[in-house]
Amino acid sequence: MFLKFSNCSIRDVLLVLPVVEHSYLEDMGRFDAPLSRSKKLADVMGYDKRRIVSPDTCSSDLAVFGLQHLFDTKVILPHEIDALIVVTQTPDHFIPPTSFVIQGELKLKRDMICLDLVQGCAGFILGLIQAFMLLGQQSIDKVALVNVDVLSRKVSSRDRNSFPLVGDAASITIIEKGGNEKIWASIKVDGTGRDALIIPAGGMRLPSTIETSVVHDDGNSNHRALDHLVMDGSAVFNFVQTEIPLLISEIISQADLTDADVDAYVFHQPNRFMLEKLADKMKVPHSKMPMNVVERFGNNSGVTIPTVLATNLAESLIKKSGQYCLAGFGVGLTQASLLMRLGPLNSCNIIEF
């Protein structure tokens, strides 16, 4: 499905990173795998360091910290936020929505919209699309989009497949009316792939019990409970290789552009290996597709795309305007892409929690 937007622009990006850093090789020390094999895996897949929250830190904590920083540095004033969108798979509670927790904590105005979206890998794109739609309203001038997850708290420490690569983070993006550039978006969904990335228990289908907290071997020496995240790496790999090249070529041709017009491909980061293979399949030079988020910060779910913006591309984004192709793909299964001009941004910073 193609969507078109105009008169919207991204003004600020703030990345909030937890200060605690783990090292992949240290994490792998807890498992039986020989060190040489772990080193090879780290080398091939692109694993090194990741940032994770303390076990009692919630999504709203990271978001409130980040928004307060934006208020303190006068990037935006509280009353200017007309809509707050929180994209998370790790809410503070089932109810109320985490956007309300944040609104209450920060004493934002009453005359505004608060909205939670449950999205992961494609969450930045879906959040932006929601923001663009809201900005079509006369009464909405500025939207604060929060992407946040504390997924490390839902991963088994004995799951060799997932534990050493999951990271936590939050990003806050301020989007406002203005700019006369066209924005194209494309979304495709496939719910038959829902088991590729899933936390089986804890919702209404399978409520949490003592049984769902018991850790079992999945047959490949990965130990996890039904309460924990399970990721089918090869299913995601196949999905990405098969679907994403087409998603991107379609949106670029919709916009009457070519690959040469794209300054960078800002993609969700499952790991460097997958992005290398994807870039090769798309015949895109690796220099045009930043792919080193996971080895610096871990796979921080919906925040990987803003992480690329705030790290790899910050300098360019502050200085000048460029044509960017964003894409998120994963949980759902969702695939979403945005083709838009970005920059020069008002601010693009990183703070630590």
Add this chain to the structure above:
Amino acid sequence: MAPLIAQMKEIFELEQIAESDVLRDYDLWDSLSVISLLAFIDSEWGVTLDAEDITEVNTVGDLWKFIETHIANRTQ
């Protein structure tokens, strides 16, 4: 099959790979080898296999037959 054998020698760090070898018996058969193998099969022949497909395949020869069938199906 030669490119497959050559790549498998590299992935599994072995001097010899025989058609009759049982995949799961390789010392270095783990998630890293599996994903390296899948990535190679995709880039070499444009055939996407997933980890489930791999579990249904027993020997190197079986794997090659599987790949050949997929190539044939694709060109139809």
